[in-house]
Amino acid sequence: MFEKQLWQHAASSLNEFADFISEALKGPVTIEDATHRLLAYSGHPQVTDGARTATIMGRRVPEEVIHRLWNEGVIPSLHQQNEPISISAIDEIGLGTRMAVAVKEKQTVIGYIWVVEGDTPFSEEAKEDLHSAAVVCGQRFRQQLHPRNPAQQDQQEYFWRLLTGDETDEQAVEHQILRFFPGRAQQFSIVVIEFSERLEHNAWEQLNYLLTISQQVKVMLKTYDQHQAILMLYGLESRNIEATISAFLRQMHRVWQERYGDTLMAIAASEICHRYTEVAGGYSQALTMLDLKKQVRQLPSHYYFLHEAGYYRFFPVLLQRWDEExxxxxxxxxxxxxxxxxxxxxxxxxxxxxxxxxxxxxxxxxxxxxxxxxxxxxxxxxxxxxxxxxxxxxxxxxxxxxxxxxxxxxxxx
Incomplete structure (x- = not known):
């Protein structure tokens, strides 16, 4: 009976679907996509918590909550199993006791359903119902969220034209980028991330996940080439975009190592660009910094911009001269x-x-x-x-x- 009603509510809006689950399980519900962007939420007449409130206000799960759930093993557990899991309260991040399940398609996570515990603990029957809700929700996601690849391919192809200097008309480039990315970024940087192995689908999706959940930076355009990911980033803190991007890259490198191992080898960024026709030059700067990191072992890994290298920039030439003397x-x-x-x-x-x-x-x-x-x-x-x-x-x-x-x-x- 419950599953039949689920299918009926799935045909209506996603918020009504969340309301039905909430009523059945006696707790407030949020539904998110794979990058923790809020898609729908139920009413919460009785209970809620700070993490849920912040998610609804910001339309996305706060970054510190996501990282804590990773560190506590919650999100890895959701990825590894199909059944709902119970989550104890974490007061420091405003997270109350709840139950969660990953929405999957062929074992690939495409979303999440979270239910805050009400006045009574969740029963085994509630867990079974939440599992059924995830199955139905997966069907709904597949209908709504899939057909994006052609647009993404267009963006990648156009980004390569910028990276190679094929586009030289600033106004024409701005007009085209506005199609991909609403709003003009006044300042941005071209970032190159090098991996020890060729970027395959899983690694690319993992990188996109870390980029999407960030509340420090936004990605305007992105592509990849063999072992390298190439990004056009701008910082959400406009007063000091360099510091914002640098802080994000340092955090991302650390998180990648914690979750995925030592496959991320080095990161380099261009000086801050102010015009779209500077993209090709910025890309060249980032590659120069990347090469410098390979040649000069003393260069700290958290130096990303060429000016941070200081006199290390001249080391390859100096070492050659030093050898000759x-x-x-x-x-x-x-x-x-x-x-x-x-x-x-x-x-x-x-x-x-x-x-x-x-x-x-x-x-x-x-x-x-x-x-x-x-x-x-x-x-x-x-x-x-x-x-x-x-x-x-x-x-x-x-x-x-x-x-x-x-x-x-x-x-x-």
């Missing part, structure tokens, strides 16, 4: 020989001191020594190698020499 900086050679003879670490101490902009306290903290101990070591360096760190030229010359030496040693390991 027989010159060795005499002060550093003296310190190297002294360390070898006396089993000291003056050379590494000097590197950390210079890296910390000659801040004694900061360097001493990293070295786990007292500032007075570091000051003594610096005096020993002066006596042994004649080092005088009283000009910016002297400091940066020694730091650059040490950076090149470290990069060379790292590449030989």
């Amino acid at each position: 027989t010159f060795t900086h005499p002060s550093l050679k003296n310190l190297f020989d002294y360390d070898a003879e006396n089993e000291t670490e003056l050379l590494s101490t000097l590197y950390i001191y210079l890296s910390e902009d000659c801040n004694v306290n900061a360097a001493a903290k990293i070295l786990h020594v007292h500032p007075n101990t570091l000051s003594y070591r610096l005096k020993r360096m002066q006596a042994i190698a004649g080092i005088r760190l009283n000009t910016a030229h002297e400091k940066w010359t020694l730091l650059l020499e040490l950076e090149l030496l470290k990069e060379k040693q790292t590449s030989q390991l």
